Amino acid sequence: xxTYADALKIVKETVSPLPSQIQPLTTAxxxxxxxxxxxRWDMPRWxxxxxxxxxVSSQALDSTAGLDxxxxxxxxxxxxxxxxxxxxxxxxxxxxxxxxADTVIPVEDTSVxxxxxxxTGTIRAKQHVRYQGEEYCEGERLVNAGTVVDAGxxxxxxxxxxxxxxxxxxxxxxxxxxxxxxxxxxxxxGPGQIINSNLQYLQARLQECGCTxxxxxxxxxxxxxxxxxxxxxxxxxxxxxxxxxxVGEKDLVQQTLLDNGFERKFWKxxxxxxxxxxxxxxNHKPCFGLPGNPAATASTFELFVLPALRILAGHGTTDxxxxxxxxxxxxxxxxxxxxxxxxxxxxxxxxxxxxxxxxGSGQTRSIQGANALLSLAVGSPDLKTGDKVEIFPLYSx
Numbered sequence: 001x002x003t004y005a006d007a008l009k010i011v012k013e014t015v016s017p018l019p020s021q022i023q024p025l026t027t028a029x030x031x032x033x034x035x036x037x038x039x040r041w042d043m044p045r046w047x048x049x050x051x052x053x054x055x056v057s058s059q060a061l062d063s064t065a066g067l068d069x070x071x072x073x074x075x076x077x078x079x080x081x082x083x084x085x086x087x088x089x090x091x092x093x094x095x096x097x098x099x100x101a102d103t104v105i106p107v108e109d110t111s112v113x114x115x116x117x118x119x120t121g122t123i124r125a126k127q128h129v130r131y132q133g134e135e136y137c138e139g140e141r142l143v144n145a146g147t148v149v150d151a152g153x154x155x156x157x158x159x160x161x162x163x164x165x166x167x168x169x170x171x172x173x174x175x176x177x178x179x180x181x182x183x184x185x186x187x188x189x190g191p192g193q194i195i196n197s198n199l200q201y202l203q204a205r206l207q208e209c210g211c212t213x214x215x216x217x218x219x220x221x222x223x224x225x226x227x228x229x230x231x232x233x234x235x236x237x238x239x240x241x242x243x244x245x246x247v248g249e250k251d252l253v254q255q256t257l258l259d260n261g262f263e264r265k266f267w268k269x270x271x272x273x274x275x276x277x278x279x280x281x282x283n284h285k286p287c288f289g290l291p292g293n294p295a296a297t298a299s300t301f302e303l304f305v306l307p308a309l310r311i312l313a314g315h316g317t318t319d320x321x322x323x324x325x326x327x328x329x330x331x332x333x334x335x336x337x338x339x340x341x342x343x344x345x346x347x348x349x350x351x352x353x354x355x356x357x358x359x360g361s362g363q364t365r366s367i368q369g370a371n372a373l374l375s376l377a378v379g380s381p382d383l384k385t386g387d388k389v390e391i392f393p394l395y396s397x
Contacts, residue, residue: 031314072090075094290305295341321392
């Protein structure tokens with residue numbers, strides 16, 4: 001049976017980034033830049049004032065006579081004449097310096113009498129001026145490929161004249177659950193029936209990750225019905241089902257997929273929970289069959305589906321893991337690599353992690369409030385309070 005590491009390696013080697021697309025910068029928040037972005041112009045676009053005050057020529061600074069105030073330059077309303085040596089203009093922060101001016105005297109260092117400017121203190125030549133191209137120049141690379149678009153990126157690129165960017169699209173994910181026992185939320189379960197919480201969990205988690213979700217409902221335990229659902233998923237970039245992947249008489253997902261051209265990459269992984277995980281390609285698209293028990297559905301999503309989604313979305317294959325100290329002891333590992341739902345918090349001297357006692361694959365209570373999965377390797381010894389452990393923090397794309 002495959003180890004966790006080997007199974008994850010297969011997923012990473014199988015999945016490739018989606019083709020990039022051009023889209024408006026303002027709609028690309030959270031997406032990954034696919035091509036470097038360069039400035040369309042210098043920034044600042046012209047020499048401008050860093051202070052409110054008066055613009056003068058540095059050649060006039062050794063003059064004992066005052067300077068004639070001949071006009072003003074405000075943001076959006078520049079002074080368009082050439083400033084002479086014996087002249088000054090009023091200027092505001094960000095306003096363009098006129099030709100002939102290269103120094104700004106702050107208003108608090110000046111006095112005006114009969115429209116004549118004088119100043120006190122030492123004034124340095126070319127002080128309080130922001131020069132054209134000081135921040136970046138036309139054609140300069142501002143953002144590298146692989147950058148995640150955030151508010152700062154949007155602000156920078158907008159100021160540089162960029163309105164569209166090449167990004168990797170948000171993955172479209174088709175999801176459905178299988179099982180004759182499943183009911184939709186809001187229905188009252190009868191004997192042997194349960195509410196389909198897996199689909200609601202996956203939809204919420206995918207929305208947290210910024211994916212486009214294509215919910216396909218509940219599939220009956222019949223090959224024909226399941227086959228139709230897989231055909232409905234043709235517009236998706238990735239397909240996820242829950243349930244029907246074990247060895248029972250009604251576990252029909254794998255055979256249905258094989259009947260429809262599925263290229264199986266693996267089935268069953270030596271992990272707990274989630275052993276019967278199924279993965280492969282359907283019509284050249286990644287397709288996961290997750291176990292139906294809720295905790296197993298959730299953990300296999302985090303461990304395998306999320307890394308695949310990150311690759312599709314252009315984030316690459318970097319593993320996410322960190323170390324933390326146990327708040328209490330944990331029993332020894334068994335014959336499968338275990339992943340325990342846990343809560344990790346920073347407590348001054350580092351991260352500390354707490355593990356709920358109930359961790360059954362069919363239980364959902366341990367998932368609520370969890371922000372990490374604790375990795376417990378095969379055959380690991382009993383762990384004590386304060387021991388260092390490896391955890392996988394839960395996060396979005």
